[in-house]
Amino acid sequence: MNKTTFLTNIASRLGRTTTQSPNPRQIVGAPEFWIHRQKSEAERVALFREQFEALGGEFEQFSTESALSTRLAELLDDLAPQQIGAWGPHAAWPVNVEDVLTSYHALRWAPGMTPHAFANVQASVTGCAYAIADTGSIVMTSGPEQGRSVHIMPLIHIVLMRAHQIRLRLGEVFDEVKSGLRSSDGHHELPASVHFVSGPSRSSDIENDQSIGVHGPARVIVLLLE
Amino acid sequence: MTNASEHSTTVLKRAEMAMQDEFLRKAVRFTTDRLRNKKQTVTASFGHWEAWRERGEAIRAHTIANLDFYLGQFADNLEKQGAHVHFAHDAAEAVTAVREVVREKGAKQIVKSKSMVSEEIHINQHLEADGVRVIETDLGEYIIQLAHEAPSHIIIPAIHKNREQIRALFEADGAKNLSTETRDLTAFARHRLREAFLAADIGITGCNFGIAETGSMVLFTNEGNADMVMNIPKTHIVVMGMERILPTLSDLEVMAHLLPKSATGQNVITYMSMITGPRRSLDHDGPTDLHVIILDNGRSRQLGDAQFQAVLHCIRCGACLNVCPVYRQIGGHAYGAVYPGPIGAVLSPLLNGGEQYSDLPYASSLCGACYEACPVRIPLHDMLVHERQRQVQKGHGKPLEQLAMKGYRQMFAKPGRYRLAVRMARSFQGPLVHNGKIRARIGPLGGWTASRDFPALAKRSFRDLWPHLENGGDADE
Known part of the structure; x- marks a missing residue:
């Protein structure tokens, strides 16, 4: 069925014509009381941590880049994965850990990479675009050096972030993603994938018994730089 | 499937x-x-x-x-x-x-x-x-x-x-x-x-x-x-x-x-x-x-229909299933349709038209728990009634039920008829009543009395009591 016939049928049943604008509306998005809440950066970090840990995420906080790098190396030693993966070197890294990634021979996302190339990666290291305090969510956006496969395929996902990336609520992230990325011809040029990740993969499909890591990562570890 | x-x-x-x-x-x-x-x-x-x-x-x-x-x-x-x-x-x-x-x-x-x-x-x-x-x-x-x-x-x-x-x-x-x-x-x-x-x-x-x-x-x-x-x-x-x-x-x-x-x-x-x-x-x-x-x-087909347009507001969360006293007893397969529970009982006959799912709107106690659970406030219990209504209007009711409803309408139309009917029922119920309950499985009452008691008519009706109550009397006297 063609689009015009399809939409004309809907419009006529609604007593409208397809050229008509929608009726004006009073209610858009979240309630005022929700939008008008304010929290300091420290409060947002604390709330993010609380929510993220409640979901089974792991969180560690550092005051210097070198302390974070040291811990990352330590973590990778402990986990001892056969293969480490990571975003490309020119991705939007919030913290510079190139030295660590190089010394652990991380497979880097680059032209020619495919999901199949990352199929045997056990632990990945990435940054993130934002985090959301209300829900303990990490926001991953796709790009040439930020393949989606890097964080959806492995069993362990290590996320680096800075405190200033944490927003209070989901709607703020939508606003920023929308306003920051407008192409020249005026239509929205969102990243092809915006992925909101809230803790490890979970399922209760077997007798209501919760299991972790059924498809996505079983561990999500945030290393935050103040 | x-x-x-x-x-x-x-x-x-x-x-x-x-x-x-x-x-x-x-x-x-x-x-x-x-x-x-x-x-x-x-x-x-x-x-x-x-x-x-x-x-x-x-x-x-x-x-x-x-x-x-x-x-x-x-x-x-x-x-x-x-x-x-x-x-x-x-x-x-x-x-x-x-x-x-x-x-x-x-x-x-x-x-x-x-x-x-x-x-x-x-x-x-x-x-x-x-x-x-x-x-x-x-x-x-x-x-x-x-x-x-x-x-x-x-x-x-x-x-x-x-x-x-x-x-x-x-x-x-x-x-x-x-x-x-x-x-x-x-x-x-x-x-x-x-x-x-x-x-x-x-x-x-x-x-x-x-x-x-x-x-x-x-x-x-x-x-x-x-x-x-x-x-x-x-x-x-x-x-x-x-x-x-x-x-x-x-x-x-x-x-x-x-x-x-x-x-x-x-x-x-x-x-x-x-x-x-x-x-x-x-x-x-x-x-x-x-x-x-x-x-x-x-x-x-639901658009522009004041009774059913809101069924398209559904966001498929399944909250209505979890609170439904019928779903909780019979589970999803008994609905025999892709969408089970209260939303399925409403949606399946609407999407498919015809007779196929016409009995689903009856798989409900009309308690309204589905409406209370619905995050977008779809009045599912009202819709179930409207669907039953439409089936009756299309003449899909059972003949005996139609006859009973007709009699019911006649009886309730005039106070005199109502009084007479209650008086007759009270005289005829005698042999069926034990301890104030009717247990016999008879005629159209069978569907009810098969699994629970039916209360017998009181010795004195509210109408009989009213003059006495109006003067400050007690109903138990």
Whole structure:
């Protein structure tokens, strides 16, 4: 069925014509009381941590880049994965850990990479675009050096972030993603994938018994730089 | 994928069978209790729940009342991003659209993530008939696909399978030395399905919300399988009901709170995956081809119908199933339709028309728990009454029931007739009454007295008592 016939049928049943604008509306998005809440950066970090840990995420906080790098190396030693993966070197890294990634021979996302190339990666290291305090969510956006496969395929996902990336609520992230990325011809040029990740993969499909890591990562570890 | 045999029976027959399955009854009760209690806890701590519900209702009502505009905007934006948009009037057209893509790509293997609308068009059966392998990758769906069964709950499809049965199914699918531990079973599924993702030519998903202002599509999942389905194969096909639209991303913020809290009592869904068009020219993963099939299949018939338009506000959370006293007893299969529970009892006859599901609106106690649970305040209990009304108007009532209703109307029309009827009933009930209750299974009363007592008429009616009460007397005197 063609689009015009399809939409004309809907419009006529609604007593409208397809050229008509929608009726004006009073209610858009979240309630005022929700939008008008304010929290300091420290409060947002604390709330993010609380929510993220409640979901089974792991969180560690550092005051210097070198302390974070040291811990990352330590973590990778402990986990001892056969293969480490990571975003490309020119991705939007919030913290510079190139030295660590190089010394652990991380497979880097680059032209020619495919999901199949990352199929045997056990632990990945990435940054993130934002985090959301209300829900303990990490926001991953796709790009040439930020393949989606890097964080959806492995069993362990290590996320680096800075405190200033944490927003209070989901709607703020939508606003920023929308306003920051407008192409020249005026239509929205969102990243092809915006992925909101809230803790490890979970399922209760077997007798209501919760299991972790059924498809996505079983561990999500945030290393935050103040 | 509903078993053909289920269509030929009535909901009453199927319910009777379900009631004899002890494991099913226990599992359904346990699951629905768990989901309902978790929902109560999470909404209480979230606060202002009624305000959020009103918000949700207002957004959905506005979207549906202006659906031609928002759906048009959504499709335009999708096309601008390079997606192919197909409009399907019915299930057959949707199946044809999917088949054409499959043929064009020469696809042999397809991975799917859970989608009720793909159950609605029976896409798996059609593709398998073409010799294409279709693999369900949601853990619950994978289990019931191995068992050749249909989902019994919108959110937890394999609610009716126990771990022994699951192990047996996995062993038939190649597992060796598997225990019945959840961890072991899950690990096998992860390994097995990972192979399937990597070998698949096409991924098929549904879509929880399509965002008109951006042309984005949003999926809510907990396991992460949808992300594999959407991003690993070269081609991604989305099949969505035409009503799954929201005007803006701001509106999605409201639904992102309402949906997981109502569905499973989770504060937030584990994965909210938003895709906008196929992969960008400089990206190295994500699908190169994106096809979106927008399905009507009886939905547009509800538009402009004051009694039923709001059924299209539904966001498919399943909260109405968990609180329904009927669903809680009989489970999902007894409904014999793709959508079970109160929403299914309303939706199935509406989408399909005709006689097929005309007994489902009667599988309800009309208690209104579904309405109270609904995050977008759909008056499902009113709709069930309206559907019964329409069936009676079409002359589908039982002859005896029609006769009884006619007599009832006659009797209640005049006070004199009413008084006479009550007096006669009181004289004739004598032999049937024991301790103030009627227990005999007689005539049309049988349906009631088969499982509970019917109260006998009082010795003195309220009308007889009234003059005495008006003067300050006591009813017990």
